Each structure stands twice: as C-alpha cells, then as structure tokens.
Amino acid sequence: MKQYKITVCYLLALIMLVVGACTKIDDFKDKFAAGGPLTYPGKMDSVKIYSGKNRVLLKGLFTSDPKITKYKVYWSSKQDSVEIPVTRTNGVDTVKLIIPNLPEGNMTFEIRTYDKDGHISIPVTATGNVYSTLYQSSLVNRGVAKAEVQADGSALINWADVNANAGLISIQIRYNDAKNIAHDTIVKSRATEFTTSLPNFKVGNGFSYKTAFKPDSSAIDTFYVDFQSHTVKAEITSIYLSNASKPFQRNTFDGRWGTLAAPWITNAAAKNKGGVNGGYSSDEGGVINWETWGNTPVVNGIIYQPTSAPLPAGTYIVSFEAYSEVQNNSSVYCIAAAGGNGLPVLANLNTALGYVGMYNSINVGSTGPSTKETRSFTFTLAAPQVVSIGFLGNIVGNGNPGSYFQVFNIKLFQN
Numbered sequence: 001m002k003q004y005k006i007t008v009c010y011l012l013a014l015i016m017l018v019v020g021a022c023t024k025i026d027d028f029k030d031k032f033a034a035g036g037p038l039t040y041p042g043k044m045d046s047v048k049i050y051s052g053k054n055r056v057l058l059k060g061l062f063t064s065d066p067k068i069t070k071y072k073v074y075w076s077s078k079q080d081s082v083e084i085p086v087t088r089t090n091g092v093d094t095v096k097l098i099i100p101n102l103p104e105g106n107m108t109f110e111i112r113t114y115d116k117d118g119h120i121s122i123p124v125t126a127t128g129n130v131y132s133t134l135y136q137s138s139l140v141n142r143g144v145a146k147a148e149v150q151a152d153g154s155a156l157i158n159w160a161d162v163n164a165n166a167g168l169i170s171i172q173i174r175y176n177d178a179k180n181i182a183h184d185t186i187v188k189s190r191a192t193e194f195t196t197s198l199p200n201f202k203v204g205n206g207f208s209y210k211t212a213f214k215p216d217s218s219a220i221d222t223f224y225v226d227f228q229s230h231t232v233k234a235e236i237t238s239i240y241l242s243n244a245s246k247p248f249q250r251n252t253f254d255g256r257w258g259t260l261a262a263p264w265i266t267n268a269a270a271k272n273k274g275g276v277n278g279g280y281s282s283d284e285g286g287v288i289n290w291e292t293w294g295n296t297p298v299v300n301g302i303i304y305q306p307t308s309a310p311l312p313a314g315t316y317i318v319s320f321e322a323y324s325e326v327q328n329n330s331s332v333y334c335i336a337a338a339g340g341n342g343l344p345v346l347a348n349l350n351t352a353l354g355y356v357g358m359y360n361s362i363n364v365g366s367t368g369p370s371t372k373e374t375r376s377f378t379f380t381l382a383a384p385q386v387v388s389i390g391f392l393g394n395i396v397g398n399g400n401p402g403s404y405f406q407v408f409n410i411k412l413f414q415n
Contacts, residue, residue: 041068041113043121044095049109049128053221055100056128058109062086062093067115073099074110086113104132131215131223141211141225142168142189149234153178155201164191167213169222173198175207203234204312204414231315237412240307241389245409247286256282257289263305264390265342270301272397279303279391281406288407290332290393297397304390306340307412313383317413318354319376325368325404326360330395332405333357336379340386346394353387354379358405367401378415 042065050057062068066088074081084097099109106129113121143160150156155175162168171189176182177200187196189211198207210227242263243249249261257277259266264279271278272295279301281289290298320334335343335355344351356377362370381387389412395403 039115039117039119041065041115041119041121043113043124044071044111047111047124047126048218049107049126050218050220051129051131051216052098052219053223054102054104054130054132055098055221056102056107056109056130057220058095058097058099058111058126060095060111060124062088062095062113065113065115066090068113069116071095071111071113073097074112075099075102075107078110102130104130104134106130128218129216131219131221135215136223139211139213139223139225141209141228142171144230145194147207147230147232149201149203149232150197153200155198155207155232155234157196157198157207159189159194159196161194162191166191167215167219168211169214170212171196171209172212172227173207173209174227176202176205178202201232201234203236203239204314206231231415233317233413233415235411236414237410240309240311241305241410241412242308243305244411246284248280248288250280250282250286252277253280253282257291258282260288260303263308265302265304267300267302267342269299270303270393272296272298272301283406284408288391288410289405290395291404292330292395292397292399292402293404294400294402295397298393298395300345301393301395302343302345302390304335304337304343304388306386306388310384310386311381312414313381315378315380315415316387317376317378317415318356318389318410319374319413320410321372321374321408322358323368323370323372323406323408324359325362325370325401326358326395327362327364327366327399327403328360329364330403331357331360331393332395333392334375334377334410335388335390335392336377337388338385340388342388343390343392346392349392353381355392360403362403364396365399365401367404 044060045063047060068086070085072081072083108127111124142162145158145160147157170186172186174184175198206229208227208229211225213223237244250258251261252259254277257273258280260280266279318336326332333355336353337343354377356375359371
C-alpha cells in the first residue's frame with residue numbers, strides 16, 4: 001500500500017512537470033489549465049512583403065475559418081505592431097496592408113489572426129526590404145557615351161553600359177525640337193537598350209534627363225535621380241562658316257595657285273607666289289594649300305574667316321582633314337581666336353582660344369607621301385562671341401623639295 005502511494009505521487013508529479021513545461025511555451029495555458037480544448041484560428045496564407053520607400057506592402061489571403069475578426073502584424077522584435085479588423089466573406093479574402101514609417105534595411109514581420117473569443121493563430125513570418133536615403137544616395141544617372149545630331153536632323157543618344165541588376169526602368173528626357181517646341185518624354189529603358197533617338201532636334205541645344213530605378217522586382221516605389229544636362233554634338237559649319245570644303249572657291253588664280261574667295265581673308269605673308277597668290281591651289285579640285293618648293297617662305301602667313309554670327313556660350317570642336325608633307329623645320333596650325341580680326345602670329349600662339357598643329361615630321365629635304373588625317377581641337381566660350389577660324393603657317397622656303405600640304409575641309413561642331 002505504501003509503495004502504491006509513492007507511485008501515484010510520482011506520476012502526479014511527472015504530469016505536473018510536463019504541464020508546467022507546456023504552459024511556458026504555449027500561449028493558450030489558461031484554456032489548457034481550465035480543461036478546455038486548444039483553439040487556433042486559421043492563419044493568413046500566401047503572405048508576401050513588397051519593398052518600398054520607408055514602407056512595405058503586405059499581401060496575404062484568408063482562405064478558411066470565417067470566425068477570424070482581426071489580425072495583428074508585429075515588427076522590430078514585436079516592439080511595433082498594427083491591428084486590423086477583419087470582416088470575412090464566404091470566399092477567399094485578400095489582405096493588402098501598407099506599413100509606413102519604417103527604418104531602412106531588411107525587416108521581419110510576424111502575423112497572427114484572432115477570433116471574437118481572443119483565440120490566437122500560430123504565427124506566420126515574412127521578410128522584406130525597406131529602402132530610403134542610403135539606397136537613394138547610391139543612385140546615379142545612366143551615363144551618356146555620346147550624343148550627336150544625325151543627318152536626318154534627329155539627335156541620337158548612345159547610353160553607357162549598365163549592370164543588368166541595377167533596377168533601371170525608364171529615363172525622362174526634356175529637349176526642344178527644331179521649331180523650339182518643348183518635349184518632355186519618358187522612354188522605357190532596360191540595361192540591354194543602348195540608344196534613344198530625339199526626332200527633329202534643335203541644333204545647338206542640349207537635353208536634360210533623369211533616370212528612374214526600382215530597387216528590386218517586388219518594389220512598390222520608384223526612385224529618381226535629379227535632372228542633369230548633357231550637350232549634343234552637332235555640326236554647325238554651314239551655320240557659321242562658308243566656303244569650307246573642296247572644291248574651295250577662289251578669288252585670284254594663275255592657273256594653279258590662287259587665293260581663297262570670301263569670306264576667307266588672306267594676309268600678305270600668306271601670298272608666297274609672287275606676292276599675289278597663296279593659300280589656294282587647284283589640286284584635288286580646289287583646296288587650301290601652301291607650297292614652298294623654290295618659293296619664298298611663309299612667315300606668319302594667315303588665312304582665316306570670322307564666324308557669320310556670335311557663337312553661343314558653350315564648347316566647340318574645330319576639325320580639318322588634310323594631307324601633309326610639312327617638314328620638321330616648319331609648322332602649320334589650325335587656330336580659333338576670339339573676335340573677328342584674325343589669328344595670332346606664332347609668338348602669340350598661347351593667346352588663341354584653341355589650336356592644333358598639322359603633321360610636320362618629314363625630314364628636311366624629304367617628301368611624302370606623308371600622311372592624310374583628320375585633326376581637331378576644342379575651345380570654350382563663356383559668353384556669345386564672334387570667333388576667327390583658320391590657318392597660320394611658318395614654312396621654310398627656297399627648298400627643293402620644299403614643304404607642301406592640302407586641306408580638304410574644315411568643320412565646326414558644337415559639343
């Protein structure tokens with residue numbers, strides 16, 4: 001009899017120990033202690049968190065248990081929460097909940113449902129990203145590899161390569177067309193798309209643009225970079241220069257040598273053919289040319305023309321295509337100078353807006369064929385201004401052979 005009492009007491013103690021342990025880990029201990037059944041409301045199904053800017057969108061479904069009356073969402077280790085009442089229908093109910101004012105970073109959310117008697121469902125957890133100033137500060141506009149006006153009058157933008165995972169979705173572009181009508185257009189853009197055409201573009205203008213990003217495929221918010229401006233390279237030769245490509249038109253002519261017709265201006269030092277002609281020859285149909293085979297040298301010979309109107313403030317490129325047999329004791333420069341009164345002489349070359357030398361690496365006493373190439377230089381104007389553009393020559397004479405070159409065209413671009 002004594003042994004039986006000990007066994008019963010042991011069993012009772014063991015039961016109490018198990019029950020005690022369960023009550024520590026079960027939210028429903030009061031119900032269990034009262035002898036009632038454990039009741040769990042149906043949980044929220046198909047829960048997904050969509051990322052956003054300082055917020056997330058929670059989506060889920062109620063597919064069963066019509067007795068659910070509310071649900072709670074917890075985050076930040078249950079220190080923050082929101083409670084939402086539920087009115088169930090006879091079918092599947094969809095949950096859409098925006099949770100605002102969240103800190104940036106990866107966050108975990110816990111969702112529980114309740115019925116009218118206070119019963120609590122098992123938890124459902126889901127994670128999502130919150131984006132804010134840190135992500136915004138990492139964004140930059142898509143780079144422009146180049147932007148140029150095309151023969152059909154459009155401006156073609158070549159975009160720089162971008163990481164496929166960068167989240168680029170669109171680019172907003174503002175520009176004026178040739179009729180000065182403003183356009184504000186949004187073009188869809190993916191990492192695999194590299195060109196955008198702006199039809200009927202106004203030459204001399206640029207464009208401004210900003211890029212839109214979504215940080216991931218689930219994001220509900222779009223992030224934008226500030227607008228920035230970009231130039232469009234356009235040839236403006238025909239607007240500001242005349243008689244600028246072969247066949248160059250001549251003024252005086254002796255059968256081969258001559259001087260260039262207006263608006264070109266030729267100084268006396270450039271006329272090394274008897275003091276009358278120089279700077280033009282009928283070679284190749286009519287080119288800018290100096291030759292010193294057995295002739296007097298060209299010392300600070302200048303051929304130039306002023307632009308037909310002030311160039312707007314901006315950056316410009318001057319380029320020319322030429323064939324050169326200029327020996328290394330001589331030099332020819334293509335120059336842009338401020339004002340309409342001509343080019344600086346060699347001693348004052350550093351006062352020019354910009355310049356580039358023609359190829360002059362032929363040994364003294366030698367000829368070519370030397371080289372045919374296009375050379376260029378840039379200059380910048382802070383304010384509108386007429387500019388003189390042309391050639392300065394310092395070419396040794398009386399040689400046989402002497403120096404010789406041909407210029408086939410000269411072009412002006414706004415960059």
